[in-house]
Amino acid sequence: MATVSRVVNNNPNVKPQTRKKVFEAIERLGYRPNAVARGLASKKTTTVGVVIPDISNSIFAEIARGIEDIANMYHYNIILCNADKRKEKEIRVINTLLEKQVDGLLFMGGTVTEEHIQAFQTSAVPIVLCATRDEKGTYPSVDIDHETAALDAVNTLIRHGHREIAMISGTLQDPANGYARFQGYKRALEAAGIEYQEDLVRIGNYRYESGVEAMKYFLGLKKKPTAIFAATDEMAIGAIHSIQDEGLKVPDDFSIISVDNIRMASMVRPLLTTVAQPMYDLGAVAMRLLTKLMKKETVENARVILPHETILRLSVNHVNK
Amino acid sequence: MATVSRVVNNNPNVKPQTRKKVFEAIERLGYRPNAVARGLASKKTTTVGVVIPDISNSIFAEIARGIEDIANMYHYNIILCNADKRKEKEIRVINTLLEKQVDGLLFMGGTVTEEHIQAFQTSAVPIVLCATRDEKGTYPSVDIDHETAALDAVNTLIRHGHREIAMISGTLQDPANGYARFQGYKRALEAAGIEYQEDLVRIGNYRYESGVEAMKYFLGLKKKPTAIFAATDEMAIGAIHSIQDEGLKVPDDFSIISVDNIRMASMVRPLLTTVAQPMYDLGAVAMRLLTKLMKKETVENARVILPHETILRLSVNHVNK
DNA sequence: GAGCTACATCGTAAATGGTTACCGTCAAAT
DNA sequence: ATTTGACGGTAACCATTTACGATGTAGCTC
Numbered sequence A, B: 001m002a003t004v005s006r007v008v009n010n011n012p013n014v015k016p017q018t019r020k021k022v023f024e025a026i027e028r029l030g031y032r033p034n035a036v037a038r039g040l041a042s043k044k045t046t047t048v049g050v051v052i053p054d055i056s057n058s059i060f061a062e063i064a065r066g067i068e069d070i071a072n073m074y075h076y077n078i079i080l081c082n083a084d085k086r087k088e089k090e091i092r093v094i095n096t097l098l099e100k101q102v103d104g105l106l107f108m109g110g111t112v113t114e115e116h117i118q119a120f121q122t123s124a125v126p127i128v129l130c131a132t133r134d135e136k137g138t139y140p141s142v143d144i145d146h147e148t149a150a151l152d153a154v155n156t157l158i159r160h161g162h163r164e165i166a167m168i169s170g171t172l173q174d175p176a177n178g179y180a181r182f183q184g185y186k187r188a189l190e191a192a193g194i195e196y197q198e199d200l201v202r203i204g205n206y207r208y209e210s211g212v213e214a215m216k217y218f219l220g221l222k223k224k225p226t227a228i229f230a231a232t233d234e235m236a237i238g239a240i241h242s243i244q245d246e247g248l249k250v251p252d253d254f255s256i257i258s259v260d261n262i263r264m265a266s267m268v269r270p271l272l273t274t275v276a277q278p279m280y281d282l283g284a285v286a287m288r289l290l291t292k293l294m295k296k297e298t299v300e301n302a303r304v305i306l307p308h309e310t311i312l313r314l315s316v317n318h319v320n321k
Numbered sequence C: 001g002a003g004c005t006a007c008a009t010c011g012t013a014a015a016t017g018g019t020t021a022c023c024g025t026c027a028a029a030t
Numbered sequence D: 001a002t003t004t005g006a007c008g009g010t011a012a013c014c015a016t017t018t019a020c021g022a023t024g025t026a027g028c029t030c
Helices: A002-008 A016-029 A034-040 A060-072 A087-099 A116-120 A148-161 A176-193 A208-220 A231-245 A279-294 B004-006 B016-029 B034-040 B060-075 B085-098 B114-123 B146-159 B176-189 B206-222 B234-246 B279-294
Strands: A047-052 A077-082 A104-108 A128-131 A140-146 A165-169 A201-203 A227-230 A255-260 A275-276 A303-306 A309-311 B047-052 B077-082 B102-107 B129-130 B141-144 B164-169 B201-203 B226-231 B255-260 B273-276 B305-306 B310-311
Touching: A002 A016, A034 B034, A034 B114, A047 A060, A047 A087, A047 A279, A060 A104, A060 A279, A060 B060, A060 B077, A077 A087, A077 B060, A087 A104, A087 A116, A104 A279, A128 A279, A140 A148, A140 A279, A148 A165, A148 A176, A148 A227, A148 A255, A148 A275, A148 A309, A165 A176, A165 A208, A165 A231, A201 A208, A208 A227, A227 A231, A231 A255, A309 B077, B004 B016, B047 B060, B047 B085, B047 B129, B047 B279, B060 B077, B060 B102, B060 B279, B077 B085, B077 B114, B085 B102, B085 B114, B102 B279, B129 B279, B141 B146, B141 B279, B146 B164, B146 B176, B146 B226, B146 B255, B146 B273, B164 B176, B164 B206, B164 B234, B201 B206, B206 B226, B206 B234, B226 B234, B234 B255, B279 B305
Parallel strands: A047 A077, A047 A104, A104 A128, A128 A140, A140 A303, A165 A201, A165 A227, A227 A255, A255 A275, B047 B077, B047 B102, B102 B129, B129 B141, B141 B305, B164 B201, B164 B226, B226 B255, B255 B273
Antiparallel strands: A077 B077, A275 A309, B273 B310
């Protein structure tokens, strides 16, 4: 038994001739190692748990792809759990993942509350946060700087001469995509000496339809904005279509910019100008970080902020005087 | 030990008072059952393996969501493996999934070859094919009728008076999205007494850009088609933009129809007319089927074809004489 | 050439953390 | 007093890893 184990695990302490015999027996008997028994004996499962808000959301799907590629590269498998940003469900899946003895945990999306921390602490497996962070900054995380990304977006509008800039925001309860991006918007206005006007901000739910609705509202204003900053590409595309459906034009009548750079941003007319967040890399870097933690390597910087980049395409123009 | 096991597994043969004491001890000691040990002893892991071509593809992501929801409902977890339709990688992940003692296997996307069958047969766990099937029909599967879906699409073009109908196809090596949809196109033409013309068919790779390219080709023809059937929505949207970029209009100058009904189909102008395949349901039904198989329930029909539905939106019009 | 050492190789058995078949005990019912 | 069923404990079992020990062999010394 021990020798077979050594052969299967490539332990050098076995004579080549014996190794060959073992391989032959394996072949002849159709033996397949049992990873569950192995996991019990070795206390390692080469499996990591991933909790994700919604795999059918293209942003998370892209991140998940990055996670899976790197996991695969280091011979880990992924147990995937949707949690829909519902705290109760998040806690539940964290616990079942821990029961399954995952070697590490990747937590994406949702807000990290005290209850999450407690659940994390019931176990010693390394945990990294992806596309989110905890308030206190005690856990390793990989994210972008949402506030600065939003600031950059609004600044390119300002550089194009716009001063009547509306925002389609997410809910301010959401720390990253909601609150931080909204803060970026406010800071940009402030830095440019533009007064913040409450009725130039609408709250959406990140989806296309809410972009359409919000834009309808702006189109109904007596004093219309000349540019719109949307917190997500999807809402921006909704806004574009809302404008076009009224017979108006982007960017001639309104400039539009947003944050994300989903694939669809280069599949609309006009091509959407947006601040790109490196989705695949968010997942890949988070997973890479987790592999280091699982191997107990020391990591220099466990709170990484990935750079964003403004992609100038065709939905932003200089303001018409 | 046995009593604790009974309590944890809700076995009725334990006095309420004892049960309570066990629960208290569990609470006090912070005991968490070890699913790996449990899996070894019980020979069940409550985990199913899912091999998927590419989770960042919105179609598969949507299917995966259906799979995960139903799995969750039946208290199974999902080990997710991307395989990119690469046979060698598919075989590899099937084997590692089997090593991990999954209780069932869901195979999506790629062609099912003799080698796949061989890999499947090395194990006794139930297997269901999702969004694909095997030639011989020996494995349970859930899919749509791609050929009829394509036929329906082309028929709605024909009903709108079109007779010069081009197709942007996938590669004919691909049995479902490629070959079957192409066959549907040919059958529809034949039934309407329209001659099949080779130069009205271009092969794309299912993606937006290849739709753009194919349409450019059609626009360069001296005798242009009046309608285009694209094998996927993405290519259809590419075609639409290709047309619009030339200053022409959909559906005034060209009618466009395709198959899939991805979210983006209702996020373009004009709204895309398409034959919807029920992606979420494909995953959900496949997973439900697998749960039955894993519980050794007898299933009446193990080869299910889900219905498709033509969604009339705005990209198809009556032909201009 | 005998004896010893060191090392490579391989086998033994404990350990991993549960499940479950089986058996004994005890109290209630007959 | 006997039977019965609920309850709970004992121990085998699951398939591996791994610490440890046994064996054998080569090389060295004397």
